[in-house]
Amino acid sequence: MRLHFEPLACVACGLCEMTCSLRRDGVLTPMSSSVILHSEDKADYFGLVLKSASEGLVFVRPEGVTSGQQASDSGGPGAKPILLREPCDLCDGDPKCAIICPTGCITVEG
Amino acid sequence: MYLANGRYAVLDLSSGDVEEHELPEAYALNPRGVMAVIDSAVSDAGSVGIAISSGVLTGSLVPASCAGFIRFPSSGSENMRTCPLTGFMGVELKLTGFDFVVITGQAVQDGYVWIRDGICEFVPSPGIRELNSWERTDKIRSDQGDGKIQVIAGGPWGQHGIATSQLTMNYWGGEDMVGAAAEFGRIGLSAVAFRGMGELELHDAEGHLSRSSSLMRSQLVSLGTNDGLASFSETAARDDFRKLLHRNVGCYACPFPCRSYYKVHEEPSVMTLDNREPGCLVQDVPSVEMMASLGMSAMETIESLILCARYGAEPMASVSALQAREGKVDIAALEAMLMSLDSPEPWVGSTKGGFRESFDDHRDYELCLSLGLCPRYWARVGFDRDSIRSVAGPAMGAEIDLG
Numbered sequence: 424m425r426l427h428f429e430p431l432a433c434v435a436c437g438l439c440e441m442t443c444s445l446r447r448d449g450v451l452t453p454m455s456s457s458v459i460l461h462s463e464d465k466a467d468y469f470g471l472v473l474k475s476a477s478e479g480l481v482f483v484r485p486e487g488v489t490s491g492q493q494a495s496d497s498g499g500p501g502a503k504p505i506l507l508r509e510p511c512d513l514c515d516g517d518p519k520c521a522i523i524c525p526t527g528c529i530t531v532e533g
Numbered sequence: 534m535y536l537a538n539g540r541y542a543v544l545d546l547s548s549g550d551v552e553e554h555e556l557p558e559a560y561a562l563n564p565r566g567v568m569a570v571i572d573s574a575v576s577d578a579g580s581v582g583i584a585i586s587s588g589v590l591t592g593s594l595v596p597a598s599c600a601g602f603i604r605f606p607s608s609g610s611e612n613m614r615t616c617p618l619t620g621f622m623g624v625e626l627k628l629t630g631f632d633f634v635v636i637t638g639q640a641v642q643d644g645y646v647w648i649r650d651g652i653c654e655f656v657p658s659p660g661i662r663e664l665n666s667w668e669r670t671d672k673i674r675s676d677q678g679d680g681k682i683q684v685i686a687g688g689p690w691g692q693h694g695i696a697t698s699q700l701t702m703n704y705w706g707g708e709d710m711v712g713a714a715a716e717f718g719r720i721g722l723s724a725v726a727f728r729g730m731g732e733l734e735l736h737d738a739e740g741h742l743s744r745s746s747s748l749m750r751s752q753l754v755s756l757g758t759n760d761g762l763a764s765f766s767e768t769a770a771r772d773d774f775r776k777l778l779h780r781n782v783g784c785y786a787c788p789f790p791c792r793s794y795y796k797v798h799e800e801p802s803v804m805t806l807d808n809r810e811p812g813c814l815v816q817d818v819p820s821v822e823m824m825a826s827l828g829m830s831a832m833e834t835i836e837s838l839i840l841c842a843r844y845g846a847e848p849m850a851s852v853s854a855l856q857a858r859e860g861k862v863d864i865a866a867l868e869a870m871l872m873s874l875d876s877p878e879p880w881v882g883s884t885k886g887g888f889r890e891s892f893d894d895h896r897d898y899e900l901c902l903s904l905g906l907c908p909r910y911w912a913r914v915g916f917d918r919d920s921i922r923s924v925a926g927p928a929m930g931a932e933i934d935l936g
Contacts (some may be wrong), residue, residue: 449734450735451594469782483596523745525789
């Protein structure tokens with residue numbers, strides 16, 4: 424099982440990162456999620472970064488999905504960098520981000 | 534207290550002093566009383582103040598729980614004015630550790646209010662009053678080192694107290710139709726910035742997720758296919774708008790975006806981050822419709838909205854004044870007018886499609902904002918109190934009072 428991403432389906436609602444943290448820690452916060460919404464709002468450039476257990480970092484950019492690279496920016500120095508976060512555990516087989524994603528940007532395959 | 538911080542701050546710009554106050558336990562369970570609590574806090578602040586607030590369900594998983602609001606007394610009367618906050622403003626504010634902040638007094642130096650991590654303070658920033666709204670957001674984000682900081686900027690028009698000024702939310706306009714920018718200018722406030730890195734507890738996380746997800750799915754079925762701004766504006770469905778469309782963008786927790794980003798300084802289909810200022814995020818339905826009524830093209834409309842956002846000017850008043858004076862709207866002439874700080878008459882025509890016009894009953898509008906829910910979304914899907922109680926219940930551990 425793995426998460427599948429359709430980058431251009433993302434509308435930057437942020438529900439995936441909030442739901443991920445909720446499942447992990449039982450609280451609403453974007454600070455402990457394994458997935459981060461990255462946004463350059465003035466240029467309308469946005470996408471997701473996932474810390475996966477099997478593929479390293481997965482970058483869901485508007486121009487496509489890549490994996491395995493180091494994060495150069497995960498929300499600024501004031502935020503908790505993704506490299507310090509726990510990797511995605513696929514919610515033990517029932518990924519909550521895919522359940523809550525309203526647009527089909529995040530789905531489950533395999 | 535679930536889904537709430539249980540406290541608010543009062544910042545006196547004159548002295549820089551900050552007082553923190555506890556909120557009563559019942560605060561989050563009584564959305565109908567939220568405005569009264571805030572109005573009382575503003576009144577208690579001693580001089581006329583401005584409250585910047587999240588709502589009871591802001592930051593939850595309830596569909597479109599993005600909203601916050603600005604609340605302040607109308608000049609010369611006891612009536613309160615309310616400006617919605619959308620995007621990520623509401624949730625970022627709530628995660629600062631305060632449910633709302635009241636700003637009072639008079640700033641004696643250039644600067645902005647900075648709220649984060651349970652801290653609320655006035656930060657001196659020499660020269661910020663000379664910057665336009667976009668530059669203020671860029672500067673604050675750069676100085677504080679975080680691109681996700683939310684900035685409510687007054688802009689040059691607000692700084693000069695022009696009645697038809699408009700607050701710019703990060704970079705975009707359209708929400709402030711009540712003169713909040715002029716109020717910022719009156720107290721010498723250049724901007725309010727905040728970043729939420731806290732957390733909100735809830736009673737039953739699994740139950741809240743399950744019910745919120747189910748409600749969202751059922752609402753999406755009734756809403757049909759989303760078309761961004763064009764789902765809310767006939768004009769945005771025109772071919773010339775579609776040719777400039779880059780992407781549709783949701784606010785926090787919104788499954789049915791009303792915001793579309795149009796690129797006018799770069800090919801709209803470009804998906805890489807090449808141009809840092811390629812266009813404009815538009816949610817201002819009344820302005821788009823008003824400019825269409827003047828025969829303006831999509832390009833002229835977007836360019837006008839960008840200029841107005843930079844200067845912090847209300848677009849309908851500005852464009853209609855130029856049209857009346859010159860018989861047409863030329864972008865260069867619009868910029869010259871905005872630079873001149875000539876105050877136009879307020880727009881008195883239709884504001885259909887605006888946030889405030891989402892509901893026929895103003896009490897529903899204010900209750901929706903008190904809940905932290907987007908009025909535009911909830912008016913579209915139906916402001917069903919039973920559904921809201923159902924999704925809020927697991928989060929709050931009790932039934933909220935919606936009358």
